[in-house]
Amino acid sequence: MKYLPLVWAGLWRKRTRTLFTLLSIMIAFLLFGMLQGTNAAFSRGVEGANVNRLMTVSRISFTEALPYADLVQIEAVPGVDRVAYASWFSTYYQDPKQFVFSFPVDPERYFNLYPEFKLPKDQLDAWTRTKSGAVIGVKLAEKYGWKIGDRVPLHSTIWTKPDGTSDWNFDIVGIYDDPDDQSQANAFFFNHSYFDEGRSFGKGTVGWYIERIKDPTAAAATGDAIDQLFLNSSDETKTQTEKEFSRSFLKQLGDINFIVTSILGAVFFTLLFLTGNTMMQSLRERVPELAVLKTLGFTNRGVLALVLAECLLLCVIAALIGLAIAALLFPLMKDVIGVVNLPVSVIELGVGVAVLLALVTGLPPAWRAMRLNIVDALAGR
Amino acid sequence: MGAIVTLKNVLKRYKRGKEQVEVLHALNLEIAEGDFVAIMGPSGSGKTTLLNLIGGLDQPTEGEVSVAGERIDRLSGGQLAKWRSRHVGFIFQFYNLMPTMTAERNVELPLLLTSLSRAERKRNVATALEIVGLADRAKHKPSELSGGQQQRVAIARALVADPTLLVCDEPTGDLDRQTADEILHLLQLLNREQGKTIIMVTHDPKAAEFASRHLNVDKGQLADAAQVAA
Numbered sequence: 009m010k011y012l013p014l015v016w017a018g019l020w021r022k023r024t025r026t027l028f029t030l031l032s033i034m035i036a037f038l039l040f041g042m043l044q045g046t047n048a049a050f051s052r053g054v055e056g057a058n059v060n061r062l063m064t065v066s067r068i069s070f071t072e073a074l075p076y077a078d079l080v081q082i083e084a085v086p087g088v089d090r091v092a093y094a095s096w097f098s099t100y101y102q103d104p105k106q107f108v109f110s111f112p113v114d115p116e117r118y119f120n121l122y123p124e125f126k127l128p129k130d131q132l133d134a135w136t137r138t139k140s141g142a143v144i145g146v147k148l149a150e151k152y153g154w155k156i157g158d159r160v161p162l163h164s165t166i167w168t169k170p171d172g173t174s175d176w177n178f179d180i181v182g183i184y185d186d187p188d189d190q191s192q193a194n195a196f197f198f199n200h201s202y203f204d205e206g207r208s209f210g211k212g213t214v215g216w217y218i219e220r221i222k223d224p225t226a227a228a229a230t231g232d233a234i235d236q237l238f239l240n241s242s243d244e245t246k247t248q249t250e251k252e253f254s255r256s257f258l259k260q261l262g263d264i265n266f267i268v269t270s271i272l273g274a275v276f277f278t279l280l281f282l283t284g285n286t287m288m289q290s291l292r293e294r295v296p297e298l299a300v301l302k303t304l305g306f307t308n309r310g311v312l313a314l315v316l317a318e319c320l321l322l323c324v325i326a327a328l329i330g331l332a333i334a335a336l337l338f339p340l341m342k343d344v345i346g347v348v349n350l351p352v353s354v355i356e357l358g359v360g361v362a363v364l365l366a367l368v369t370g371l372p373p374a375w376r377a378m379r380l381n382i383v384d385a386l387a388g389r
Numbered sequence: 390m391g392a393i394v395t396l397k398n399v400l401k402r403y404k405r406g407k408e409q410v411e412v413l414h415a416l417n418l419e420i421a422e423g424d425f426v427a428i429m430g431p432s433g434s435g436k437t438t439l440l441n442l443i444g445g446l447d448q449p450t451e452g453e454v455s456v457a458g459e460r461i462d463r464l465s466g467g468q469l470a471k472w473r474s475r476h477v478g479f480i481f482q483f484y485n486l487m488p489t490m491t492a493e494r495n496v497e498l499p500l501l502l503t504s505l506s507r508a509e510r511k512r513n514v515a516t517a518l519e520i521v522g523l524a525d526r527a528k529h530k531p532s533e534l535s536g537g538q539q540q541r542v543a544i545a546r547a548l549v550a551d552p553t554l555l556v557c558d559e560p561t562g563d564l565d566r567q568t569a570d571e572i573l574h575l576l577q578l579l580n581r582e583q584g585k586t587i588i589m590v591t592h593d594p595k596a597a598e599f600a601s602r603h604l605n606v607d608k609g610q611l612a613d614a615a616q617v618a619a
Contacts, residue, residue, distance in 0.1 A: 010501055010507070011501060013490070013494055014487075014490070014494075014498070014501070017487055017489040017490045017494070018487075018489070020489055021488065021489050296485060297485070297487055297488075300479075300481075300485040300487075301498070302470065303444075303446060303473065303479050304473070304474060304479070304498055304499045304502070304546075305470050305471060305472075305473045305474020305475070305499065305502050306470065306474075306502065307466075307467050307470040307471070308466060308467070308470070309467075310470075382446045382447075383441055383446055383447050386446075386481070386485075
């Protein structure tokens with residue numbers, strides 16, 4: 009700690025230059041926090057996938073519907089414990105920007121397969137009894153101020169009714185929560201029977217099936233057995249674990265991890281040269297001062313440590329400010345990615361990257377400072 | 390008093406490009422403890438090289454350099470750095486203060502290498518600044534001080550760790566006559582009242598008058614045989 013004033017003084021020798029370097033690093037880490045946070049949020053969905061559940065979709069595309077009649081056959085496959093189904097409803101509330109993740113499901117089947125969704129028994133019963141009933145996540149309820157008893161109109165961008173309209177009315181009968189992952193408490197579930205009766209096309213189909221299996225280690229064999237049932241039929245299936253399904257679903261959106269890594273790679277590659285050049289320039293200007301420190305008795309390694317400490321301090325402070333701003337801004341994206349806080353793992357990774365950046369950019373000037381010959385440096389040679 | 394600095398058959402060669410340049414030739418010298426020595430000579434005569442060897446900034450190519458009974462020519466780079474921190478206070482022509490640090494922080498620098506507590510360092514810094522008459526300028530940065538004041542800060546920095554030797558390279562070379570005399574009076578005072586051994590390189594005959602002993606270096610050798618130790 010006693011060397012801190014010396015390190016600090018060296019850092020701020022050229023105030024404007026240090027400030028601009030600090031800003032550059034800070035903005036890079038703000039970008040890092042936002043992008044890596046988004047990436048982590050998507051990956052969390054994959055990591056959080058249940059190992060007991062399989063997903064069966066159409067082999068052609070997961071947007072293709074499957075016959076409702078497949079349900080009985082899938083239920084009969086050895087190793088399958090329970091089966092539920094769902095469809096993609098694609099809706100918004102009042103304004104196309106107010107997108108709502110909505111799914112027609114069989115209430116009992118679906119909530120039986122997703123025990124992490126906590127819904128009071130009386131609300132589940134009410135939902136089963138009410139054809140136009142809907143159960144919504146607690147986060148969605150908070151967002152629009154919806155409560156039990158409200159009648160909510162949603163506009164579907166896919167599903168029309170026989171009269172040609174796409175507006176569907178629902179009665180909120182329950183509010184569920186997912187205490188372990190609040191990002192999952194954002195959906196809107198309603199009765200499949202209400203949907204199937206009301207739609208003008210696609211009757212008798214579902215979007216995908218979800219199976220709970222008895223033995224997670226037999227997931228591949230059970231999935232194969234399901235797919236074998238429909239082989240060479242007009243509706244061939246593809247069954248995957250929930251984790252694989254989530255991953256392939258994300259890939260349909262684009263390889264987020266690759267995009268994030270590419271952008272950040274380019275940013276940090278540029279930053280490496282910028283910071284490295286600044287540190288080198290700073291060293292060149294301070295050769296006589298560093299020589300004086302050696303004259304006073306600072307060892308070669310001591311001088312190396314001082315220069316490295318300067319770089320470390322600059323990079324870590326700038327990174328922490330950038331990550332702090334990212335953490336403040338991150339909740340603004342919760343509607344898009346469903347995660348409220350910047351994951352701690354991203355902050356830890358950010359600090360690690362900052363230390364690495366400091367070492368890579370600080371080592372060449374620090375090495376040069378270490379090898380500085382006092383007599384030559386004082387003589388200006 | 391006994392010799393505090395002894396040089397025996399010291400030879401120093403530098404490599405300049407492809408050429409080897411011999412700067413000092415078989416030089417012998419003794420400096421007594423408590424002496425105030427002025428080393429004079431024309432440019433390129435080797436006086437700064439001699440000062441660098443005495444101050445442990447450089448090593449001789451051949452010969453022995455002993456300070457306070459310790460053979461410093463045998464020390465490694467790291468050992469020599471530690472030795473300098475304990476035994477030598479340096480004063481330069483252009484002060485060489487850290488521009489972004491206050492006077493007291495500059496003076497504190499040598500003490501960072503000691504095991505003194507923060508309070509002890511602060512006390513020693515205050516004493517050193519008082520000795521050089523700059524107690525009221527402790528919080529000022531070098532840019533807020535005159536040349537003479539900056540050199541006083543440099544002297545305080547050289548003194549603060551209570552070194553065996555004060556080594557000065559043209560300490561008044563960048564100052565006007567009046568300020569130079571004030572600095573030289575201060576050095577003389579440190580020599581006379583605190584018994585500090587001072588070795589000063591200077592071009593200025595008037596500055597040399599403040600010293601108790603003069604050495605003339607010419608072409609890498611002490612010019613006046615009478616000054617050379619037997």
